[in-house]
Amino acid sequence: xxxxxxxxxxxxxxxxxxxxxxxxxxxxxxxxxxxxxxxxxxxxxxxxxxxxxxxxxxxxxxxxxxxxxxxxxxxxxxxxxxxxxxxxxxxxxxxxxxxxxxxxxxxxxxxxxxxxxxxxxxxxxxxxxxxxxxxxxxxxxxxxxxxxxxxxxxxxxxxxxxxxxxxxxxxxxxxxxxxxxxxxxxxxxxxxxxxxxxxxxxxxxxxxxxxxxxxxxxxxxxxxxxxxxxxxxxxxxxxxxxxxxxxxxxxxxxxxxxxxxxxxxxxxxxxxxx
Ligand code: DGL
Numbered sequence: 040x041x042x043x044x045x046x047x048x049x050x051x052x053x054x055x056x057x058x059x060x061x062x063x064x065x066x067x068x069x070x071x072x073x074x075x076x077x078x079x080x081x082x083x084x085x086x087x088x089x090x091x092x093x094x095x096x097x098x099x100x101x102x103x104x105x106x107x108x109x110x111x112x113x114x115x116x117x118x119x120x121x122x123x124x125x126x127x128x129x130x131x132x133x134x135x136x137x138x139x140x141x142x143x144x145x146x147x148x149x150x151x152x153x154x155x156x157x158x159x160x161x162x163x164x165x166x167x168x169x170x171x172x173x174x175x176x177x178x179x180x181x182x183x184x185x186x187x188x189x190x191x192x193x194x195x196x197x198x199x200x201x202x203x204x205x206x207x208x209x210x211x212x213x214x215x216x217x218x219x220x221x222x223x224x225x226x227x228x229x230x231x232x233x234x235x236x237x238x239x240x241x242x243x244x245x246x247x248x249x250x251x252x253x254x255x256x257x258x259x260x261x262x263x264x265x266x267x268x269x270x271x272x273x274x275x276x277x278x279x280x281x282x283x284x285x286x287x288x289x290x291x292x293x294x295x296x297x298x299x300x301x302x303x304x305x306x307x308x309x310x311x312x313x
Contacts, residue, residue, distance in 0.1 A: 044264050045070045046255070047101030048110040049094070052080035052192040052280070053288045054226030055112025058136075059274065060292040061248035062110070065256055068270040072104050074302055074312065077280025081188045083157020083224070087119035090159070092308060094120035098128065100302070100310040107264050108132040110255060112225050114156060118163035132258045137165055138223030139247040141173040146219045146243050151178045153212040155234075156223030158183040166223075180215060182208045188226040194284065196230055196291075202237070205230070209237045222246040229291070277302040277312050 046066075048059050052075045059073050074097055076082075082090050094116045098109055109124070109131055111117045117135030125133050138160065143152040160166055161183040170179050187204060195201050212220070220242050222228055228246045235244055259265045266272070274296045278285040282299040289296055303311045 044107035044266070045072050045105050046108050046110065046259075047072050047074070047098070047104065047106030048112050049074040049076065049097045049101065049116070050113040050225055051075070051082035051115065051188070052077045052226065053229070053285065054188060054191070054224060055110075056288060056292050056294060057225050057228040057246070058110060058112035058248050058251055060294055061252040062255060063272070063274065063294060065249070065252035066259070066266075066272070068266040068268055068272045070266065070270070070272060071274045072101060072106055073274060073276045074101060074310075075276070075278040075280065075285060077192060077278050077285065078304060079279065080192045081157065082113060082115040083159045083188055084185065085159065087159070087163075090116055090119035091123055094124060095127065096308055096310045098124055100312045102128070102131065104312055108134070108255070108259060108262070110251070111135045114138060114223050114225065115159045118160055118165045132262050132264070134251060134255050134258060136225060136247070136251065137169055139221050139245050139250070140169045140179060143219035143221045143245050144173050144175060144177045146245070147177055149216045149218045150176070151180065151216045152219040152221065153180045153182060153209070153217040154221040154223045155182050155184050155208060155227055157188060158185055160223055178215075180212050180217065182212065184208055184224070188224055191226040191229050194287070197233055201230060202233060205234060205237055209234070213238065213242070217242060219243045219245055273297060276300070279304055279310075
């Protein structure tokens with residue numbers, strides 16, 4: 040066991056590891072417990088009721104594992120579950136994700152920015168609220184990317200098929216003049232090189248992992264939950280999918296975990312983490 044309180048991080052699959060990697064860099068002494076629900080990816084094509092039920096069971100399992108704060112490292116789950124989870128677990132600090140529209144609006148000179156996200160995020164209430172709050176006369180083109188998170192979760196990072204999909208979504212936005220492109224799903228930074236190649240040097244690609252890690256650091260400090268600086272930080276991973284395939288992605292993000300263990304969904308809808 041690490042010396043400090045544990046931080047639970049979860050996502051529908053491997054996407055949240057892009058957030059875990061940023062948290063690891065910002066807070067190297069913390070003990071992170073990551074759960075990837077690879078058995079249920081993609082969340083972006085599920086109903087908000089389903090996503091809330093899964094997110095609630097995952098939160099309960101992470102709290103049982105000794106986590107004292109939770110990062111919902113998934114835009115789709117944050118949209119469906121962040122407010123209800125905060126209400127249900129009022130003593131647990133939560134950090135959620137939202138598409139980084141604000142920095143894109145601050146960056147743009149053309150007055151047109153793009154957002155790539157899952158269908159559920161594009162159609163969700165938080166997206167509408169963020170655009171309403173931050174767009175301020177800037178055109179925000181929202182593009183749902185059905186199938187992309189699933190493809191990335193399968194390890195399809197740089198195939199011709201993934202490139203064709205991305206071109207079909209990004210090129211029409213380029214024609215409309217975007218100069219900033221927000222990655223509104225935590226899976227998408229795993230194909231950032233491909234996205235940058237398609238978007239070209241005139242478009243800034245924006246994703247919020249470093250900002251999320253800083254927000255978490257502040258929240259831990261506010262709640263007196265920061266691990267002592269001499270604590271040896273660790274990453275413990277669980278997946279409801281295949282631990283070996285999951286393990287392969289860690290190296291890609293410069294992450295090392297003690298082990299990747301299998302988390303089991305039980306027939307009553309609860310999650311068991313060994
Ligand atoms: N990584 C997720 C997100 O940030 C969800 C991908 C999915 O399961 O559809 O939205």
